[in-house]
Amino acid sequence: MSAIRATHLTKRYRRAHAVDDVSFEIQPGEIVGFLGPNGAGKTTTLRMLAGLVRPTAGEARILGARVPGPSLLSVGTMIEEPSFYPYLSGWDNLRHTALLHGALDEARIREVLAFVRLEDAARKKLSAYSQGMRQRLGLARALLSRPKVLLLDEPTNGLDPVGIAEIRENLREVARGGVTILISSHILAEIEKLVERVLVIEQGKLLFDGPLRSLTGRLEAASVTYVLAATDLAALRQALRGYGYTVAEEAGGRLSVQLPEADAAGLLARLASDGHSVTEARRREASLEDAYLRLVRADQRPA
Numbered sequence: 001m002s003a004i005r006a007t008h009l010t011k012r013y014r015r016a017h018a019v020d021d022v023s024f025e026i027q028p029g030e031i032v033g034f035l036g037p038n039g040a041g042k043t044t045t046l047r048m049l050a051g052l053v054r055p056t057a058g059e060a061r062i063l064g065a066r067v068p069g070p071s072l073l074s075v076g077t078m079i080e081e082p083s084f085y086p087y088l089s090g091w092d093n094l095r096h097t098a099l100l101h102g103a104l105d106e107a108r109i110r111e112v113l114a115f116v117r118l119e120d121a122a123r124k125k126l127s128a129y130s131q132g133m134r135q136r137l138g139l140a141r142a143l144l145s146r147p148k149v150l151l152l153d154e155p156t157n158g159l160d161p162v163g164i165a166e167i168r169e170n171l172r173e174v175a176r177g178g179v180t181i182l183i184s185s186h187i188l189a190e191i192e193k194l195v196e197r198v199l200v201i202e203q204g205k206l207l208f209d210g211p212l213r214s215l216t217g218r219l220e221a222a223s224v225t226y227v228l229a230a231t232d233l234a235a236l237r238q239a240l241r242g243y244g245y246t247v248a249e250e251a252g253g254r255l256s257v258q259l260p261e262a263d264a265a266g267l268l269a270r271l272a273s274d275g276h277s278v279t280e281a282r283r284r285e286a287s288l289e290d291a292y293l294r295l296v297r298a299d300q301r302p303a
């Protein structure tokens with residue numbers, strides 16, 4: 001039985017498709033990244049999985065049961081900015097959530113607050129919390145009822161690198177406990193270090209579902225970046241442009257070009273035969289940012 005299953009999930013607002021025939025399946029214990037630019041349909045998909053929005057067509061299932069339904073009791077969510085009562089403390093906000101769920105367990109509140117390192121701020125009013133503290137409290141709230149499935153919409157939005165690393169560490173730990181996590185982001189570097197599988201959505205359509213490595217690999221195979229330096233940089237720049245490459249300036253007096261992997265040896269040979277003394281030629285790994293943007297763009301091109 002899959003932990004999360006979307007089957008032909010579709011949401012139309014008036015005539016626009018926010019989510020268009022999206023199907024995927026996530027197994028228990030997986031952490032999956034949900035990538036896409038702003039407006040791609042991530043939030044709407046997560047809302048449908050969490051039973052907050054009714055699909056126009058298709059269905060969502062959590063732990064085998066159709067959404068909405070009792071399996072939602074096993075779901076923790078953090079969808080968009082978590083909202084809290086500003087005049088209550090972190091502790092009282094969580095206490096309120098627990099009371100609403102009819103399961104007040106103060107030991108558990110203490111446990112989740114400690115887990116996101118908010119014990120010391122537990123008695124402070126929310127209005128005094130930083131954005132990072134709010135995000136961490138949002139995660140604590142999502143974990144309160146010991147969910148088996150976590151649906152997280154951009155949980156690191158607006159955090160500094162330290163805050164991002166902290167949330168990432170928290171999520172790794174949650175996943176080690178066997179919780180299934182679907183986490184959306186448009187900030188790719190964050191997902192890159194957390195997940196092994198990604199779903200890429202653009203304009204409501206699922207463009208990619210597979211291992212992160214294959215997403216980056218697929219694009220690397222088509223085109224890689226070479227960073228070059230030469231004793232005469234101006235001449236190198238002119239030559240590369242003359243060969244038809246788009247040249248980008250790099251730090252430290254270097255230039256970079258993108259080209260198919262198979263052409264790299266030929267380029268270096270041509271530069272040498274044209275009398276350029278290349279002092280450095282380095283292949284740069286495609287970052288997830290490059291990979292995913294190129295994938296999206298390639299798929300947008302008319303056939």
Ligand SMILES: Nc1ncnc2c1ncn2[C@@H]1O[C@H](COP(=O)(O)OP(=O)(O)OP(=O)(O)O)[C@@H](O)[C@H]1O
Nearest residue numbers: 013017018036037038039040041042043044045186
């Ligand atoms: N309630 C709504 N009414 C009308 N259109 C909506 C509604 N909610 C979302 N949309 C539209 O659906 C599309 C997908 O939005 P969605 O919020 O799911 O994208 P997203 O990938 O989560 O983007 P972001 O990262 O900006 O939140 C957008 O074009 C959006 O304007």
